[in-house]
Amino acid sequence: MEAVVFDGSKLSLSYQKNYPIPTIINDDDVIVKVHYSGICGTDLHIIQGEFPAIKSHPIALGHESSGVIHAVGKNSIFKVGQKVVIDPNKSCNLCDFCRNGDYQYCRTAGINSTIGIWQDGGWAQYVRAPQIQVFALPDGITTEQAGLCEPYSCVSHGFNRAAPLKVGQKILILGAGIIGNLWITTLHHHGHREVTVSEMNPTRLDIVKRMETGFRLVTPDVLAKEAKENVTYDVIIDCTGVGKVMELSFHYLKEGGKYVLFGCCPPTHTATINPFDIYNKELTVIGVKINPFSFPSAISWLKAMGSRYLDYHKLGVKTYRLSEYESALEDLKKGSVAKAMFKISED
Template identity: 30%
Template sequence: MKANCWMGRTTVEVRDVPDPKILNSRDAIIRITASAICGSDLHLYNGYVPTMKKGDILGHEFMGEVVELGPEVRNLKIGDRVVVPFPISCGRCASCRAGLYSVCENSNPNAGMAEKLMGHSPCGIFGYSHMLGGYPGGQAQYARVPFADVGPVKVDDDLSDEQALFLSDILPTGWMGAEMCDIKPGDTIAVWGAGPVGQFAMAAAFLMGAERVIAVDRFPYRLKRAERAGAETLDYEEVDVLEALRDMTAGRGPDACIDAVGMEAHHPVAVMHAYDRARQATRMETERPHALREAIMSCRNGGVVSVIGVYGGLLDKFPMGALMNRSLTLRAGQCHVQRYMEPLMGRIRNGDIDPTMVISHRMRLEDAPEGFAMFRDKQDDCNKIVLRP
C-alpha cells in the first residue's frame, strides 16, 4: 500500500510499504477513505518530537471502511464505515474506566520511553513517535486499529466523510478545551491560536454559553474565519495582547483562556522569540511557550487556563508565581476523544456545528508532501487539508 512516511526533519515521502495485518484478536484493518494533516503533525515534521524513525507512517486523523476483524471485535462488522479516535485505548484499565482514554495504561508498548520524560506514560497514539507506541498512522491506504472494540465509532450514511472525519481529534479536542473552562453564561473566553482546533474551541465556547470569544492570532485569514464565527480578534503582531485584553474586559481579564497553540508559538518581540528558539534548538527546552505564558498572565484572578495545544516536555520561564498567587486553575490534556464522539456526532446531525467549516484544501494522498509544506508555511490561506487515498 501507499503511505505518507516521515523521512527526517521537514521531509515526508509517499512510499510503498507493507499492508497492515491483524496482530491481536482485538484488532481491525481499516481501508482509509479520508485522513487529514493536523497542526500537531507539524511538530513531527519540524523535528520537535523525539523518537521518530525514518519511514514512520504519519497521521492520527482518519476514517474508513472495516475490511478485516480480529475474533474479539464484536461491535463492528466488515463493511462498516468508522471514524477512529487518535488515542489508542484498551477500555479496561482504571484510566479508561474513568473516561480518561488518552492516559490509557495499557496501549503504549514503549511506556518506559515516555516515563523518562513525563514521569508516567500517556496512551499510544497513531503515527506520533515511538515514545507514544510507534504505531503506524492513518495517512495511508490502510491502517491497523488496535482495541477496535473500544475506539472506532460507526458512521451512518447520513453523514459524509468530511462531516465525520474530525471526530477523530480536532473537534473533540476543541470541545474539551472549552469544557475545561467551566463556562458560565456571560463569560468572556480568549483563545490563543485561531487554527482549526482554536476555531472548534471558539464554536464550543459559544455553544456552552460564552457571551464573548476573543481570538488571538497573527494570520489575517485565520482571524477572518474567527470573525465570521462571531469572535472578536486580536493580531498579536499589531497590539500588546495583555493590554488589549485588559481594555476589552474593563481591566479584569478574560474569565478563561485557552491555549490552542502549543510548543511552536511565535512572539512579536524578537528577543523573546529568539531566546526560546535558541533554547529549543539546543534542546535546553522542548517548547516555545509564548502563548501559554501570555494566557496565564492575561487570565482574570481566579480564572481558568485550559491547555489543548501540544507540548512535548520541558519549558522555561513558566509564570508559576502568577498561577499560584492569583488563584488560577490550570487544566490540560490530550483529548479523551472516545468520551465525546457520540455526543458530538449528535450535534453535527442537529446542525449545532459544521465540522467542514475548517477545511480549506482537499488533496490526494500522493500530494501529502506538498500539503505538509503548504500547511507549515501557511501558503494559499491553508487552514486544514483533507487527504484522499
C-alpha cells in the same frame, strides 16, 4: 498501497512494493479503507523532531482518520462497508490510571501507543486497528465530517476539563489554526457569544470570518494594549502550542479565571508565570491531554453541528492527495490554511 511514511527523520511516499495493504492479524482486528486523514500540529512537531514517535522502523503517520470497513476479523462486530472513525488512543486496562478511567496518563498505552505515532496510521489507503478503537458513524455524518472527529474529541475533553463554562463569561481564544477554529465552533454551538479570538496571521482571521459567529477578532498587539487598560477575561483557551504565548497572556486573566493550556507545546518550551498572581487572583491552570473516552461525545457533537459548523471551506480545511504531502505541509506551515486534510478515497 500508497502511504506517506516517516522513517524517524523524514517523510516519503511509498507504494505497494514497499508498503503492502495491511492484513488481519487478530480476530478482533478490522482493516479500514481510509477516506480522510488529517495533518495535526503534533505531526509537524514529530516531523521536526520535537515530539516523541517511533524510530525503530518506518510507519505511516496520521492519527485522525475516517473511512469504511474493508475487512474484519472473525470476532469483529463490524461489517464490511460500514462508515467508521478511528480513535488512535487506547487504555492498557491494567494500570491504576486506566482502571480509574484516566488512560491519558497511562505510561504504556494512551499517547504512548497511538495509531499514527507508534504504529501505522491513516496517511495511507488502508489501516489496521483493533475494533475497540473503531466507532461506527450514525446516519447523517459523512466521512468528510468525521475526518474532524479526533480533534473534536480532544476539544470535548478540554471542554469537560474546563467546565463549567458559563454563557456570558468573557472568553479569549489564542490562535486560529484548526484547533482554535474548532473551539470557536464549539463555544458558538453551546451558546457563547462573549468570545474574542486573537491571531497574528490575517489570512487565518479572514478564515474565522467565514464561520459568521460574530466573535470579536483581534491581533495580539491589541490584547497587549488592552491589558494596560485592565481588560481581562474569565477564561483563556491557548491553542497556539507556543510556551511564550502563555507567558505573555497569563496576566490577561481576571480574578477567579481559568487558563486552558490546550495547544500541544514541544517539551523544550518554557513559560515564566507569577505564583503570587495565581494565589492572589485564585487562578486555575488546566492542561488537556488527548481524548480519554470522549469519542462518543465528539460523534454526538458532529451530528448536532452539521454543515453549519463542519463545512471545510468555512473552517479553513483544504484537502490534498497523499502525493501532495509536501504542498500540504508547506501550506500548513505558512498558515495559508487552518488545516491540511488528506482526501484518500470516498468509494
